Amino acid sequence: MKSAISIAALCAALMLGASMPIVAYAADKPTLAFVVNGASDFWKAAEAGVKKAQAELPDYNLELKYPEQSSVAIQQRLMDDLVTAGVKGIMVSAVDPKTSTDGLNKIASETALFTTDSDAPQTNRIAYIGSSNVDAGKQAAEIAKKAMPEGGKCLGFVGLLGADNARERIQGMKDGLAGTKIELVDVRGDDIDQTRAKKNVEDALVASPDVTCMVGFYSYNTPRIYEALRDAGKLGQITVVGFDDDPITLGGVKEGTVAATVVQQPFEWAYQGMKMMAAYLKGDKSSIPENKLLIIDTVIVGKDDVDAYAANLKKMAGN
Template sequence: MNNSMKRLIVPLLAGAAALAMTTGIAQAQQKKTIALVTNVAADFWTIAGRGLEKAQKEHPDYNIELIVTNEGTAAGQRRELDDLLVRGVAGISISVDDAPHATEELNKVAAKTVLITTDSDAPQSNRLAYIGTDNVAAGRQAGEEIKKALPNGGKIALFVGTMDADNARERVQGIKESIAGTKVELVDVFTDQVDFAKAKANMENVLVKYPDIALLSGLWSYETPLIYDAVKAAGKAGKVKIVGFDEDQRTLRGISDGTIESTVVQQPYEFGYLSATNIIKTLNGDKSWIPKDSKLIVPTKVISKANVAEFAANLKDLLKK
């Protein structure tokens, strides 16, 4: 992936634009804007956008935007945040790519607007709260699925965009905790900086370097579909097991056809909806929604062959809107 910024601001409701035109430019300009900044382009964030749409319908007096970027770096997100500050937005929710290197920028944002994190946290920053998954617990959940897939143990490899992100480190931590003391051996964690070509090369190289590899697991939403492709291309479908994270359509198809054992899914719809509505509550002076530890946890669940058909049908409804 090149270094140029791939950026998309997703309009949530066409009706909002029509309403602005009919009520006059002056009134439209008085609307406060709330934005959710992603860390990658994926169906995961499309679903989060559906949650934002629900919030938009409930709060037509606000402009609510989903800003999708493919550049998984602190520098890329810094440009997005600076642009939002220049625009004078009232609240920002962000999935932080590189928390240690983003703290200064996040603190600058938090001093000027309501800032929360979602999906990937930056607890050392001055963000108001985190809304999303307990990623250590979710990692343990994935670890249990790995152990279930390998009752006699075996070598595994993990793949993720960057270990600079809190959610990546915490998921790996949870998996390591779950497999500790077992015959499951983690050979390495491979990163790709959200470069799909590099991710694919990582997977192909692992399949060659470790001919006895027993299982591959992708910890960001785009990873598992690429693993699915790599395993099938190598003629090792069914021989090398796969455990995923998140709900990409190809991941669900892989579970349906038996190529993928299972996947741990989050609830991005709730990430979007709760981000917008709780920022609005805060802007209205209500901070009672913030837990004592500043983490509003949205639970995860496991999707396997037993429940994939129902889950996929519900997901299809969300994505087709």
């Protein structure tokens, strides 16, 4: 009877979508966790970075964790569970730093907290390891200016409008377009719902026929833009500015239907971040910059760069 009750409880928890309790970690082998903001192929490179760091940190247990949904509450619950289980350090891409200051500070009071991808500088995090999202936005503006010398109207698409990485990329692009004939007229969010992401593009094609440029600010947004334009027979008619290195995005860049893409280095975020956390826990703070920002440069990948870039990605992944 006892086992039957346990199985029933397990099934009920799964049906409710609840996180199962995380088994307590062994005290003799500290665990460090990399917590992302939602399910996306973008994080596969970070998984490879964690794997490489693990090979160099045999005295630690390194994990990459996905929340069940891209939500502040669910991400917070995941981190709370990790802390309860005894994790010694967390690196997190905060879903919405502006609304989760208290929650992140709670985690920072209980374990070593670092941020990545989307920073939370108003919290007590130890350091941020990731891109300068403002600079990445400015690079997106450079792509648009090169592709649209006569000007035009751009419409942006992004997952989390409230996340720092989104706000900073948008602002960076607007700053980069200042004084030109190109305008970023609006940005539409989808809460990391890829079906909704594609529908946002489809709706825009109907509601905003004067738009001549579309910008995918998150890794999956450019592929959804590509698919919507392809389905509407408008590939090549609208300038597409991409972010990150989804295979569909890189394929579009190579065939010329995506002007170029701004790529980040999540592999390096995870690899360098895990090593930084491990050193910090041992009392070595020398790798933490004075301004608490370790910026990993973003780069523009254009048509002539795709093959070399893709080959390097495979090498990093160990393929």
